[in-house]
Amino acid sequence: MKKKTFNIAELICAVISLAVFFGIWHLGTRGELGKLMPGPLPVIEKFLQTLFGGKIGSSTLIVHVAYSLARVMIGYFIGAAVGIVLGLSMGWSPLIEAIFAPLFRIIRPIPPIAWIPISIIWIGLGEDAKIFLIFLASFCYVTQNAWSGAKNVNPEYMNAARMLGAGKSRILFTVVLPASIPPIFAGLQVALSSCWATVLAAEMVRSSEGLGWIIIAGMNNNDMNQIMTGILAIGLVGMMLSTIFRKVEARLCRWNRSEN
Amino acid sequence: MEAKAGNERQVKVQVNHLTKKFGDLLVLDDISFDVEKGDLLCVVGPTGCGKTTFLNSLTKIYDITSGEILLDSHPVDPKKDHIAYIFQGNSTMPWLTVEQNVSFGLDIKHVPQEKKRELVDKYLEIVGLTKYRKYYPKQLSASMLQRVSIARAFATEPELLLMDEPYGQLDIELRFKLEDELIRLWEMTGTTVIFITHNIEEAVYLGEHIMVLTNKPTTVKQTLQNDLPRPRDIAAPEFVRLREEVTELIKWW
Numbered sequence: 001m002k003k004k005t006f007n008i009a010e011l012i013c014a015v016i017s018l019a020v021f022f023g024i025w026h027l028g029t030r031g032e033l034g035k036l037m038p039g040p041l042p043v044i045e046k047f048l049q050t051l052f053g054g055k056i057g058s059s060t061l062i063v064h065v066a067y068s069l070a071r072v073m074i075g076y077f078i079g080a081a082v083g084i085v086l087g088l089s090m091g092w093s094p095l096i097e098a099i100f101a102p103l104f105r106i107i108r109p110i111p112p113i114a115w116i117p118i119s120i121i122w123i124g125l126g127e128d129a130k131i132f133l134i135f136l137a138s139f140c141y142v143t144q145n146a147w148s149g150a151k152n153v154n155p156e157y158m159n160a161a162r163m164l165g166a167g168k169s170r171i172l173f174t175v176v177l178p179a180s181i182p183p184i185f186a187g188l189q190v191a192l193s194s195c196w197a198t199v200l201a202a203e204m205v206r207s208s209e210g211l212g213w214i215i216i217a218g219m220n221n222n223d224m225n226q227i228m229t230g231i232l233a234i235g236l237v238g239m240m241l242s243t244i245f246r247k248v249e250a251r252l253c254r255w256n257r258s259e260n
Numbered sequence: 261m262e263a264k265a266g267n268e269r270q271v272k273v274q275v276n277h278l279t280k281k282f283g284d285l286l287v288l289d290d291i292s293f294d295v296e297k298g299d300l301l302c303v304v305g306p307t308g309c310g311k312t313t314f315l316n317s318l319t320k321i322y323d324i325t326s327g328e329i330l331l332d333s334h335p336v337d338p339k340k341d342h343i344a345y346i347f348q349g350n351s352t353m354p355w356l357t358v359e360q361n362v363s364f365g366l367d368i369k370h371v372p373q374e375k376k377r378e379l380v381d382k383y384l385e386i387v388g389l390t391k392y393r394k395y396y397p398k399q400l401s402a403s404m405l406q407r408v409s410i411a412r413a414f415a416t417e418p419e420l421l422l423m424d425e426p427y428g429q430l431d432i433e434l435r436f437k438l439e440d441e442l443i444r445l446w447e448m449t450g451t452t453v454i455f456i457t458h459n460i461e462e463a464v465y466l467g468e469h470i471m472v473l474t475n476k477p478t479t480v481k482q483t484l485q486n487d488l489p490r491p492r493d494i495a496a497p498e499f500v501r502l503r504e505e506v507t508e509l510i511k512w513w
Contacts, residue, residue, distance in 0.1 A: 156351040159321050160409075163338050163345035164365035164416060174364075178355040255355045255396040 036224070043228040056214055056226060065237055068199050068210040071127065075134025076195045080188055082135075083142030087187075088180060090143075091150025092172055104143060112137040112198045116205055130202040137198040138191040145187025149180030182256050185249045192245060196238055211237075272297040272452045273318075273336075273420065278327035280310075280317045287313050289477035290327070300446055300453045302463035305473030305481075306510060311456045312348070314478065315424050318454070319345060331420060342369075344413035346423040350405045352397045352412070359384065359393040361408050365416040383411040387441065403434040410438070414445050423455045427462070439466055443490065460510065464503045465492050472509040482509055 022040045029039040050061040059067075090097040090104075112133050123129040153176050161175050203212025211230050218226030250257065273295040280288040287310040295301050305311050316322045318329055319338060329336045336343070344365065352361045359380055366376045384390045387407040397405055406426060413421055423442075427435040439462065446453055457463050463470050464486060472481045484506065488498055 154351075156347050156349055157353055160345065160347065160351040160353075160412075161364070161368070162321070163319055163343055163422075164412075165339050165342075165368045167339060170368060174367075175353065178353070181355070255357075255398065257398075 038225045038228055042225055043232060046225050046229045047232055050229065056229070057209065057217060059209055061214075061229070061233060064209055064211055064214055065233055068203065068212065069237065071130050071202070071210070072134055072192075072195045072199045075131040075199075076138045076192060078131075079135040079138025079195075080142045080191065083139045083187070083191075084146045084184060087143040087146025087148075087184075088150045088172075088177065090147045091153075091180070092176055097147075104140075104147075107136075108140045108144060112194065113201045116202065120205070125206040130199065130207075133198050133202050134195045137194040141191035141194060142184065142187045145183045145190075146180060149183030150176050152183075153179040182253055185253060189242075189245055189249070192241060193238070196234070196241065200234065269296040269298070271295070272299070272332065273454070274328075274330040274333070275318070276328045276330070278314075278317060278329065279325045280313060280322060281325045286477040288317060288324075289479050291478070291480055292327075293471065293480055293483065295452060295454065297452055298450045300443075300455065300466060300468045301471060302455045302457060302467030302469070303471045303473060304457060304460055304463045304506060304510060305478065306475050307458060309473050309475050310478045311458070311473065312424055314473070315345075315422055315454070315456050319343065319422060342416060342419045344416050344418035344421050346406075346409045346413050346421070346426045348425045348428055350397070350402070350409070352405050352408045354397045356396075357393065358389055358395050358397075358400070358408055361397070362411045362415050365412055369416060379415045379417075383415045386414075386445065387411045403430055403438065406430065406438060407441070410441065410445070414449060414451070417449065418451055421451050421453045423453065425457055426455075428458070435462070440491075442466065460503055460506050461494060464488070464499060464506060465494060470502075470506055472506060484509075 025040045029037055047061065050056050052060055052062055054060070056064065086100060086104075090100055115133055115136055119129040119132050123132055157175050157179060158171055161171050166174065199210070200212035200215070203210040204216045207213040211234050214230035214233070215227050218224070218230060271294045275291060275293050278288055278291040279286070291314070303311060303314065313322065317324045318336070320329075320336065331341050331343075353364060356364065362380045362383055363376055366379060371379070380393075381390070384393055387410055389404065389407055389411065392400065392404065397408070400408070409426070427438055430438065442453075442455075443466065445451075455463075455466055457466075467486050469483055470486055471483045473479070474481045484502070486502060488496075488502065492499055
């Protein structure tokens with residue numbers, strides 16, 4: 001019952017905050033500022049109009065979203081898989097850590113967008129280059145968290161398993177891996193935001209579809225309505241991804257929830 | 261405790277010239293002793309004398325510098341021997357439920373499903389956690405967590421159970437309760453137990469033998485036999501006398 005009351009209160013707060021935001025936006029763009037930026041109503045109208053029916057460029061808005069999402073998901077999952085394996089291996093084996101840690105420490109601080117020129121030269125302007133950039137955005141965050149997660153497992157868990165007769169590989173899979181899940185999830189969440197930002201940057205450089213292209217094409221055509229529609233779509237998709245992610249995390253890490 | 265020729269009881273653990281150094285620091289200095297099968301040996305000593313190092317060396321969590329530790333006359337090997345260890349802190353796996361924690365050691369030892377269920381049910385019942393079997397450690401109190409560790413250790417039916425100040429962080433009421441629970445399980449299973457504690461009263465209450473260690477570099481000062489009848493009364497004159505005797509031995513001031 002308490003939980004339900006809280007949810008209703010949360011919903012009311014969310015509605016009020018959104019209403020205030022759109023109200024300020026609406027009032028603010030009624031005067032001179034309206035010449036530079038459209039109000040919320042034309043943007044929402046364009047958003048709904050182009051979502052499934054009207055086209056922006058060659059596709060509807062939902063198709064542009066699908067292009068961006070597909071790029072993100074491919075790069076994100078490949079980066080996450082490689083990052084989890086490498087990070088756990090580095091946290092588990094001093095030899096693997098000694099080999100890969102210096103390289104990783106150099107690559108990690110480089111923002112994914114700094115790789116854009118190199119990726120174009122190496123891979124070209126097609127899909128592969130975009131996925132490569134997204135891979136980098138995902139890989140670094142996930143590797144870092146999996147590495148520190150595996151390295152900081154409470155030694156008493158490992159000693160307890162060892163005393164009960166567990167060998168090295170058993171300790172890795174039944175102790176180190178599950179103990180590292182919360183930090184890995186934290187890395188996955190940051191990586192997802194980073195991938196979403198990176199795909200937009202990649203699409204702005206060279207693309208004929210996707211949310212990044214909508215914004216850059218809107219800028220080239222001086223179409224503020226289109227730019228704001230693209231921004232609104234980015235925000236909504238980002239929010240949806242984040243919500244889905246939190247649900248998955250809550251399910252897989254329910255043992256780690258503080259309200260337990 | 262020492263197994264001499266002619267004794268009927270079988271020697272379970274033999275420690276011969278155990279020495280442990282951390283760099284140049286000598287912590288355990290040529291320690292030798294035997295533990296009989298089915299004994300409940302309490303090890304006491306001054307704070308910082310290396311009691312945990314002693315237990316961790318016994319179990320090969322630390323590599324020993326020299327000497328040997330034999331279990332049933334062969335070098336101890338946690339992978340092959342049935343040893344269980346209850347640590348000072350909480351070592352229950354937070355991602356496993358209570359029943360999964362209790363069956364953790366049984367999974368490692370590939371105990372058949374049917375037998376595993378039977379053992380888990382039995383030990384959850386003994387430690388009074390049956391109705392909490394689906395709970396996660398984060399949902400339990402400190403004493404319940406320690407009971408999960410005890411059930412996990414006993415469920416593997418260990419030949420040797422090592423306990424490192426397992427009740428050190430609990431309040432006195434819970435400590436008494438869990439001490440009685442340990443005695444009940446020990447009497448029921450006949451497991452050999454080595455129990456480290458800094459609490460002299462606890463050592464006298466639990467131990468069949470009490471081994472007193474010296475300050476660093478640690479050696480065995482003396483081992484006392486404790487024949488007090490069970491259940492033991494901590495206010496009984498014999499109990500108080502033995503407690504004072506151990507206190508005298510432990511004094512370094």
